Amino acid sequence: MNDIPAPIPATYKIRLATEQDLPQINDIVNHEIAVSINNFNYGPRSEQDGLAWFRATIAGGYPIFVATTTKTVEGDEEEEVVAGYSSLGSFRQKDGYRYTAEYSVYIHHEHRQRGLGKRLIKDLLIEAKVRNFHSIIGSISEDNEASVHLAKSFGFRIVGTMKENGYKFDRWIDNTFLELLI
Ligand SMILES: CC(C)(COP(=O)(O)OP(=O)(O)OC[C@H]1O[C@@H](n2cnc3c(N)ncnc32)[C@H](O)[C@@H]1OP(=O)(O)O)[C@@H](O)C(=O)NCCC(=O)NCCS
Numbered sequence: 001m002n003d004i005p006a007p008i009p010a011t012y013k014i015r016l017a018t019e020q021d022l023p024q025i026n027d028i029v030n031h032e033i034a035v036s037i038n039n040f041n042y043g044p045r046s047e048q049d050g051l052a053w054f055r056a057t058i059a060g061g062y063p064i065f066v067a068t069t070t071k072t073v074e075g076d077e078e079e080e081v082v083a084g085y086s087s088l089g090s091f092r093q094k095d096g097y098r099y100t101a102e103y104s105v106y107i108h109h110e111h112r113q114r115g116l117g118k119r120l121i122k123d124l125l126i127e128a129k130v131r132n133f134h135s136i137i138g139s140i141s142e143d144n145e146a147s148v149h150l151a152k153s154f155g156f157r158i159v160g161t162m163k164e165n166g167y168k169f170d171r172w173i174d175n176t177f178l179e180l181l182i
Pocket of ligand 1: 113139
C-alpha cells in the first residue's frame with residue numbers, strides 16, 4: 001500500500017459517511033450514470049434506492065467514506081459540500097466470499113485531479129484491513145485509464161478483462177477486474 005498521502009488542498013476532509021450525505025452522494029453517482037460508462041446503470045438512482053444501498057452497506061459491515069469541503073452561501077454561511085466518496089460492498093454473497101469486498105470510488109467532476117481519489121482509496125484500504133477483509137476487488141470499464149492507474153498505484157494487479165459483459169449507450173463494453181490482497 002502507498003503510505004505517502006497525495007497532496008490535497010487543506011480544505012478537504014475525509015470522514016465516514018452519514019445518511020445526511022446521501023443526496024450529494026446520489027447526485028455524484030447520478031451524474032456519472034448519465035454521462036459515462038463507468039456505472040452500468042441506465043437510469044438515475046432514486047432517493048429510496050440510495051438509502052437502501054447505504055443501509056445495506058453499513059449493515060453488511062462495509063465502510064463508506066466521503067471527502068468534504070465547504071462553500072460560502074448566502075449571509076456568509078459555510079455549507080458542507082460532498083466532493084466524492086469511496087465504499088466497499090459485497091463482491092459475491094456466498095459465505096466463502098466474506099473476506100472479499102469490491103470497492104467503488106466516485107469524485108464529483110468539479111473536484112477531480114486534486115488527489116481526492118487517492119486519499120479516499122487510501123483510507124478505504126486502511127479501514128478494510130481494520131475490518132479484517134483479505135481481498136479487495138476493482139471492476140473498471142474500458143477506457144477508464146485514470147481508474148486503472150489509480151488502482152495500480154496501490155498495488156492492485158489486473159486479473160483479467162472480460163469482453164463485452166456490459167451494454168450501455170448502444171454498445172458492448174469490456175470490463176477489467178483488479179485485485180489487491182491486504
Ligand atoms: C477515477 C477517479 C476516481 C479519479 O479521482 P481523482 O480524484 O481525479 O484522482 P486523483 O486526483 O487522486 O489522481 C490519482 C492519480 O490518477 C491520475 N489521474 C486522475 N484523473 C486522471 C485523468 N483524467 N487522466 C489521467 N490521469 C488521471 C492522477 O494524475 C494521479 O496520478 P499519480 O498518482 O501518478 O499522481 C475519478 O476520475 C472519478 O470519480 N471517475 C468517475 C468514477 C469512476 O470511474 N470510478 C472508478 C470506478 S469504481
